[in-house]
Amino acid sequence: MLRVGVVGCGYWGPNLIRNFNQLRDSEVIACADLAEGRLAHMKSLYPQVKTTRDYGELIASRDIDAIVVATPPTTHVQIALRALDAGKHVFVEKPLATSGADCEAMIAKAKEKGRVLMVGHTFLYTAAVNKIKELIKSGELGDILYVNTTRVNLGIFQEDINVVWDLAPHDVSILNYILDNHPQEVAAHGHSYIRQNVEDIAYLHLKYPGSIMAHVHVSWLNPNKIRETTVVGSKKMLVYDDISSLEKIRIYDKGVTVLPHYDTFGEFQLSYRFGDIFIPRLDDSEPLKVACQHFVDCTKTGVEPRSSGQHGLEVVRVIEAANNSLAHSGAVVAIDNNAQTSAPRVSSPSPKRK
Numbered sequence: 001m002l003r004v005g006v007v008g009c010g011y012w013g014p015n016l017i018r019n020f021n022q023l024r025d026s027e028v029i030a031c032a033d034l035a036e037g038r039l040a041h042m043k044s045l046y047p048q049v050k051t052t053r054d055y056g057e058l059i060a061s062r063d064i065d066a067i068v069v070a071t072p073p074t075t076h077v078q079i080a081l082r083a084l085d086a087g088k089h090v091f092v093e094k095p096l097a098t099s100g101a102d103c104e105a106m107i108a109k110a111k112e113k114g115r116v117l118m119v120g121h122t123f124l125y126t127a128a129v130n131k132i133k134e135l136i137k138s139g140e141l142g143d144i145l146y147v148n149t150t151r152v153n154l155g156i157f158q159e160d161i162n163v164v165w166d167l168a169p170h171d172v173s174i175l176n177y178i179l180d181n182h183p184q185e186v187a188a189h190g191h192s193y194i195r196q197n198v199e200d201i202a203y204l205h206l207k208y209p210g211s212i213m214a215h216v217h218v219s220w221l222n223p224n225k226i227r228e229t230t231v232v233g234s235k236k237m238l239v240y241d242d243i244s245s246l247e248k249i250r251i252y253d254k255g256v257t258v259l260p261h262y263d264t265f266g267e268f269q270l271s272y273r274f275g276d277i278f279i280p281r282l283d284d285s286e287p288l289k290v291a292c293q294h295f296v297d298c299t300k301t302g303v304e305p306r307s308s309g310q311h312g313l314e315v316v317r318v319i320e321a322a323n324n325s326l327a328h329s330g331a332v333v334a335i336d337n338n339a340q341t342s343a344p345r346v347s348s349p350s351p352k353r354k
């Protein structure tokens with residue numbers, strides 16, 4: 001039985017408490033939050049769970065094996081490092097931290113202490129994303145040409161981070177996972193319409209190896225909630241709609257072929273293929289429950305989590321570089337994934353935005 005302490009009982013923390021309580025081989029012993037009201041609410045739902053305003057009590061407790069961090073992103077590194085130092089396994093909500101250097105410190109500490117560090121990139125535990133990965137790997141879609149993602153709705157405006165830090169980690173995590181690679185460079189444009197200097201809308205343009213392009217649109221300022229990913233391959237194309245309950249993935253047997261032989265420009269012809277649309281059946285388990293079970297299993301087996309500290313670091317490097325680009329009016333920023341500490345280089349000397 002893995003005994004869990006949860007830090008942060010705001011919007012997302014209660015989902016983690018529910019899942020770790022429902023699993024057969026884990027239980028939540030205590031939770032911490034700065035807000036008394038949130039603690040009182042947790043106590044009303046789970047009378048057996050201890051509550052405290054001081055997360056240090058959870059870290060010091062001998063009755064707790066693992067700490068789950070669901071606080072605002074700028075606080076992750078401090079809480080996670082203290083917990084790892086005390087010998088706890090740690091599950092940190094996304095993004096792992098707000099700098100590559102902080103992620104590296106967490107990874108090094110987990111290694112030193114021989115403890116599991118996992119980041120809550122929930123989408124890696126969805127049946128849909130795993131189906132897409134499988135379709136790409138098997139060659140069913142052909143060569144991947146480009147990917148387009150849209151993650152927009154009205155709010156929730158975050159206090160300590162912009163929309164790129166809030167929403168884009170999901171898309172970058174999905175892209176890195178399904179393409180089994182990480183981007184070489186990013187250029188980002190965005191704007192702060194509601195609050196000064198906190199971008200609420202952004203467009204990220206990513207370049208992956210093999211001329212694969214990806215475009216990520218994130219916004220807190222959109223009338224409709226859209227969670228859509230389009231993957232265009234040389235053989236087939238697919239659309240993943242995370243909002244749809246029954247038809248999350250539609251695979252289109254559509255494509256364009258350049259006819260191989262022509263002598264003059266006038267003879268240049270394209271052949272368009274409009275084939276069937278296939279909707280695969282997908283398992284409908286709650287992704288967060290699958291993620292929590294995976295964390296518990298990793299603490300028992302010592303196996304590296306699918307959303308490991310390294311995966312979290314690679315996502316944060318992209319988000320860090322995208323913010324660097326935003327600050328330099330969309331300049332292309334190289335992402336060096338072999339760097340010991342991530343130091344994105346800006347290839348255009350545009351002045352920093354006010």
Ligand SMILES: NC(=O)c1ccc[n+]([C@@H]2O[C@H](COP(=O)([O-])OP(=O)(O)OC[C@H]3O[C@@H](n4cnc5c(N)ncnc54)[C@H](O)[C@@H]3O)[C@@H](O)[C@H]2O)c1
Binds near residue numbers: 055070073094
């Ligand atoms: N995986 C997902 O799909 C998903 C979805 C939503 C949020 N998240 C992530 O979950 C984390 C929390 O987001 P949220 O929307 O719940 O934020 P929130 O602001 O609603 O809740 C954060 C809570 O942490 C508490 N807190 C802050 N500092 C603390 C401290 N030092 N000690 C104890 N408690 C402290 C706050 O009082 C608040 O109740 C973020 O990292 C966010 O990115 C993940």
